[in-house]
Amino acid sequence: MRFHGLDLNLLVVLDMLLAEQNITRTGERLHLSQPATSAALxxxxxxxxxxxxxQVGRRMVRTxxxxxxxxxxxxLLIQMRSTLENRSRFQPDLARRNFTLMASDYVGMVLLPEVSRRLNTLAPSCSIEQFLPTDEAALEIERGHVDFLVLPDKNILKEHPCVALFSDEYVCVMCKDHPAANGPLSMDDYKALGHVLVRWGGEHRAPMADEWFARSFGFTRRVEVTTNTFNSVPPFLIGTLRVATMHRRLAERWAQYLPLRIVSAPWTAPPLTMSMQWNKYQQLDPGLAWLRNLIIETSASMDPDQAS
Structure with missing residues (x-):
């Protein structure tokens, strides 16, 4: 279809070209050959x-x-997609749809498994695809690349709707036979011990919230291990004198399977609030509205003393 002389199919290619700023990656994401992508450009x-x-040096930049x-x-493309999705009401028991979420492996452990179980019962032909956060996670909603973000509220964009899902707190975790495992853990001990940290992302390797809190208290930790997933932290503690600062919900899950001890952190931090965000142009998408409610209901059914 042409509109004012422009083949509207080219808008999809243009959108991806301007996002990726790379002909090869654009072709891969759209399943086009490089010659076809170059011809579209x-x-x-x-x-x-x-x-x-x-072309500027080795990369392409936007004019x-x-x-x-x-x-x-x-x-425009997000609005068009949302308009097409709104053409009929969502029937979960009959629908076939893949929903995409960007969330850390922490959320993937404490929330998404129960969401997927409920989805399997209520909408058996629908699926969930989880992506780990990138350096620019919030922009994935702005660009319409994922349906939902589930991130700490401080990482949420103000331009799009969101809702708080649940709260958590930070605790310290160590091997069960650690000399300090019976607590309480003093600030001096906390500073002196070797630490396991989590940083995710690519080039920028964004620090986690607990690292920001440590900096706010004016001290640095002796880091012995840095990893890029929260679930890989506990194995690095077993048989060592290390300590890690973790979300309580995740720490309690792992303490069921590994010889770990959870103690209070020697500093006080505000509760961590996890929020879900979606693109404002998809507010009325019936399928996304249904899954949004399912995620909210699932969050509310978590530990009532901690869920928000």
Missing amino acids: SRLRDYFEDDLLV PMAETLAQPIRD
């Missing part, structure tokens, strides 16, 4: 009478016109 350049992407087009094109 050539047609877009002709239509807009602009290069859109230019000023491309910068002005990127967000409006993204918003």
Whole structure:
């Protein structure tokens, strides 16, 4: 279909080109060959009478016109997709749909398994696909690349709707036969022990909230292990004198299977609130509204003393 002389199929390619700024990756994500993707870029350049992407060193960057087009094109495609999804009411027992969420492996351990069990019962032909957070996790909602984000509330964008799901607190975890395992753990001991840290992301390796809290108290920890998932922390504690700062919910799960001891942290931090966010243009999508309610109900059914 053409609109004002533009093949509307090219808008999908343009959106991905402006997001990836790479012809090869764009082709891979759209299942197009590199020649086909290059040909589409050539047609877009002709239509807009602009290069859109230019080579600077080893990478391509957006031209000023491309910068002005990127967000409006993204918003248009999201609205079009949402309009098409709204054409009929969502019937969970009959629907076939893959829902995408971006959430850490912590959320994947304490919340999503129960969500998936309920989904399997109520909507057996639907599925959930979880992606781990990237350096720019919040932008994945802005770009419409995932249906939901489940992240700490401090990482949530103000431009899109969100809801708080549950709260948690930080605790210290160590091997069960650790000399300090019977607590309480003093601040001096906490500083002196070797630590296991979590950092996820690529180039920027974003520090976790507990690291920000440590910095706010004006001290640095002696780091012996850095890993990129929360669930890989407990095995690094077994048989060592290390300590890790973990979410209580996750620590209690692992303490059921491994010889671990949980003690209070020697510093006080505000509760961690996990929130779910979705794109404002998908607010009325009946399928997403249904799953959103399912996730909220599942969160509320968690430990009532800790759920928000």
